[in-house]
Amino acid sequence: MGDKRGISEVISTVLMILLVLAAIVILWVVISNFLNKGTVDLGGTVDCVNTNLKLGSAVSKNNSDSWNVTGNVQFISGSTQLTDLIFYVNGLELNSSKVLINALPKIGESRSFILRLENDHSGHTLAVAPKFGDDLCSIKSNEVIIQGG
Secondary structure (H helix, E strand, O other): OOOOOOOOHHHHHHHHHHHHHHHHHHHHHHHHHHHHHHHHHHHHHHHHHHOEEEEOOEEEEEEOOEEEEEEEEEEEEOOOOOOEEEEEEOOEEOOHHHEEEOOOOOOOOEEEEEEEEOOOOOOOEEEEEEEEOOEEOOOOOOOEEEEEO
């Protein structure tokens, strides 16, 4: 009559264990890739969050062919991996060629800067943001009003 053979219990148990192991390996690869990518992106974020900059007063003066805004910025706390400072006047980023600063400040230090602008920006706001490698942070300083000189 009918031959009622099937897969033995031992073989079915081994197949189930292999399927579960394969699923675990696939999940582990997907999760570990996600975690590794996520923690690489956190480096710049942590640097940005921990950085604190303070702007001193800023003064605008006419310099024959341009206006110079002079002031100082203090690096209060944060990562030692600071690679640049980006200045903003009224929320607009200044081209780095317009910024003169001898050296980036180290933690606890203050550095003077000169911004070369085409117009008088007295009464406008000045702010600064740190940059770590390719990661540009949001503005991390107090805003100051540029004074006329």
